[in-house]
Amino acid sequence: MTAPPSRQIARELRGQIDRGELVAGDKLPSERVLAERYGVARNTAREAIRLLADQGLVTAEHGRGVFVRGKHRLLRFGAERYARTLRESTGLSPFRAEVERQGRVPSVNCVSIERVTPSAEIAERLLIDSDVETVVRRENWYFADDEPMQVGVTYSPWSIVEGTPVADSAKMGKGSLYARFEEVGHAITTIREEVSARMPTPEEAHGLKIPDGVPVLEVVHTGCDQDGVPFEVTVFVMRADYNGLDYKMPVED
Amino acid sequence: MTAPPSRQIARELRGQIDRGELVAGDKLPSERVLAERYGVARNTAREAIRLLADQGLVTAEHGRGVFVRGKHRLLRFGAERYARTLRESTGLSPFRAEVERQGRVPSVNCVSIERVTPSAEIAERLLIDSDVETVVRRENWYFADDEPMQVGVTYSPWSIVEGTPVADSAKMGKGSLYARFEEVGHAITTIREEVSARMPTPEEAHGLKIPDGVPVLEVVHTGCDQDGVPFEVTVFVMRADYNGLDYKMPVED
DNA sequence: CTCATCAACTGGCTTGAGCCAGTTGACCAG
DNA sequence: CTGGTCAACTGGCTCAAGCCAGTTGATGAG
Known part of the structure; x- marks a missing residue:
């Protein structure tokens, strides 16, 4: 024994x-x-x-x-990250705002923008037919003090983003991504976030420089507009020793 | 190379x-x-x-x-788990409802009920002074098909639960915990959920029978009543290969 | 002073051996 | 048929030795 x-x-x-x-x-x-x-x-x-x-x-x-290993203060992300007031008052993207709040230096790198046919998982959430409609796939890497923190891959229907900077430009301009969506009639109004955790794949561990024994949080985020129509899905993968989530919400009857 | x-x-x-x-x-x-x-x-x-x-x-x-290892279908928990309609229509606790929805057999085991002085972390969320007020600590284990899924430890101020079944009874009766809170004037209205992920401690790995390479989700849940007063904090630890979260919420301006 | 070198440390990974402890199924006594 | 035994498998864990590959700081050449 x-x-x-x-x-x-x-x-x-x-x-x-x-x-x-x-x-x-x-x-x-x-x-x-x-x-x-x-x-x-x-x-x-x-x-x-x-x-x-x-x-x-x-x-x-x-x-x-x-x-x-130290216990890091977690970067906490919640629904307010999509609030218009935050966008307008700080001019910062939500990630930048949270990182700066902790006195660190944020940076975001858009590594690719492509037009692709969506996976079944993505198509389902965007309520589109993956045989017919294509989507724009934007891959972003998020850093704090040059340490990689998160990867976010955003998908949105070509029919919505065609002709906007979202379709082809790495720079989103003032107010960032959600301001552009609002300009084409999709103001982010409700979100759904599906959260799970797992160990990173070898590729993720390497890319995010994740040491052994640190899991990742995977968040499948769906943004819906004022009419309840989903217009973007973002899959975040974040190292769980630096990132957390913080949601406040009403309990509906 | x-x-x-x-x-x-x-x-x-x-x-x-x-x-x-x-x-x-x-x-x-x-x-x-x-x-x-x-x-x-x-x-x-x-x-x-x-x-x-x-x-x-x-x-x-x-x-x-x-x-x-198989990929399990995740048990998904969100805010609707606290909805009164769910309580009243099914008579089931939210955990039971979700497990049954997947055709598995739920069981919940209340292993201890104690009156304790709260940790700083808990006191802070309940807005009480840990030097003065005590809380009731209820530890619950949640199973599906006799496999342990989650541990939930609920803390609520003695001043609120004194004299109710919450203070000393393992059986909560019809409508479960939140129905009892409602009877003493605290209807759950908004919740805050702080989510993080990490590897289990050896004790957690043993108790929850978690195999190597599976992280846990830790959710610090705070329930607030119609006046915005926090009346209970629950810390959930769930194995991440069986459990996930699914939140829908409005984006506030 | 500056810079290259190098020895002495660190962990990374492998070998091949051995013993222990669960699990399984065949086989045999009753 | 029932029940126990046991051999042959499984992973769990350890040993002692060796080589490789980063890192660091002292040392010495320029």
Whole structure:
């Protein structure tokens, strides 16, 4: 019934972290030191560290050591991110506003704009027929202090965005994306957000520079206009150690 | 630049899963077979499987083998879960309703009811002074087909629930918790949900029987009444491979 | 002073061996 | 037919050794 050595070592280290004997940024003893200290093989010490890494408590850096991960203040996103007043008063996109609120430097990079045929998942949410209608796909990467935070892929029907900057321009101009939609008769009025969490794919882990033991939040966002018509779907993938969601809403009868 | 063997093997297996050559429930070749097939040590084959497990693609079962994990249909929870009409029309708690909608058998187990002094986090959301006021803490476990799905810990001020079943009874009676709150003058009117995701603690992984590579969603839910007064905070921890959230809400100006 | 070099550290990954502990199904005694 | 035993499988975990590849800081050449 006694736990295997790797787990015991992990538990001990975890205790030191929980009790504050090791704090964010501190370096753990090296694998070789741990192995000697506990009288085990290096592989066993390594396994202990892996257990902690899988819990998201530490991050190994090749050549440097293993470090205690800090708890970051989360960037919190909610419905107000789409509010017109925010757009008009700050002139900032919602992501920029939230990042700046924490004293960090935001940047957004639109990496591609394409006209594509939508997946079934997207077509369903836009209430269009994927055999007939095409959509514009815009892929945006969001950074804070040059660290990648989120990827957002926005889809909207070609029939709506044709001729607007949304269809082909990386720069959205004043008021950003939703101001452009409003100009063509689609003011964002209600949203639906489907939230789930999972481990990143290897591509996501690499692209977002996500360390081991950190999941991603996946948010499928659908924006509907004043008539309840969906006009854009955005799929966000955000690293869960830096991002969270914060929704306030009425309970309808 | 060529990837290490363990990664190559993992990539190959992942490819087989992605292409549908291995489907949910299928058994992977055993570690020893993989090792021989690829001409590597057993540890290396083992490492490859570990990589897949960390991505949440497979689950190892001691003595049985390694199996491809299925994508489950998610239980989706949103604001309508608190709607009075749902309460009154079905007589079911929102969790039960959602689980039954998927043809599974729900059960809820109230494991403890205590009067405690609230943490700072809870006190802040209830707008009370943790030095003066106590709260009732109710811990509920939610199951579908006897598999644990969620843990919910509800806190509400003693001054509100004193004398009601909320303060001391596991059975809430018709209409469940929120009907009782309504009887003492607090009809749930708006909610705030703070959502984040992380890897489970060892205790959570054990209690919820969460396999490796599956994160949890943590939802801090605050319920406010018709006057905007917060009267209950519930912290949900749900396994992210079975649960998701689905919110619809208006965008306020 | 500046800059390249290099030794001594770090983790990354593999080998091949061994023992332990669940699971399963065949087989056999009753 | 029933029930127990047991062999052959599975993954869980460890060992001791080795090589590779980043990082860092001291050292010394210019």
